[in-house]
Amino acid sequence: MSKYTTGEIAKLCGVSVRTVQYYDTRNILTPSELTEGGRRLYSEEDLKRMKIICFLRDAGISINSIGELLSEHDPGSVISVLLEQQENILKEEIHERQVKLDMLDGIKQELKTIENFSIESIGDWC
Known part of the structure; x- marks a missing residue:
């Protein structure tokens, strides 16, 4: 299973490293792993989540609404x-x-x- 650094996930999603870090501080996209040195590592699932976040942001959905949606047990509703x-x-x-x-x-x-x-x-x- 692939692991991505903050820079790699940012590049794959076409956003800045700062954006990825911001989503982490908002608990919208938290890394699935931290190295001993404190480096954030993201999984394939994290990458999928980041792509969903980017899609919703491109549609104009607010960060707060995205956070609420992603924390829902039934996001379809x-x-x-x-x-x-x-x-x-x-x-x-x-x-x-x-x-x-x-x-x-x-x-x-x-x-x-x-x-x-x-x-x-x-x-x-x-």
Whole structure:
């Protein structure tokens, strides 16, 4: 069974060594073994867990939520709730950005009708 150092697991998962260390301090990813010199060693199972953590982080799930999910005895009952919450957050962000895009588009359209633009005229649109 392979053992990985902090640097190796970081490289395999495309994160920094500091990120792996941070997950250790948060008890989200603890090494399965410590050498006599105090070096952390991670197992294949730890590597799988790290990949799951990275996947969930890429999906925007918070570290706290990931920690709760990974400590659940029945993670299947929690994952759908977490994913739905994240989906709602992302939809709201998309909506907020769409409102800003629409505002910018409106300003651009107004600019086409103005012959002599001045910075003060922006206040007329607010």
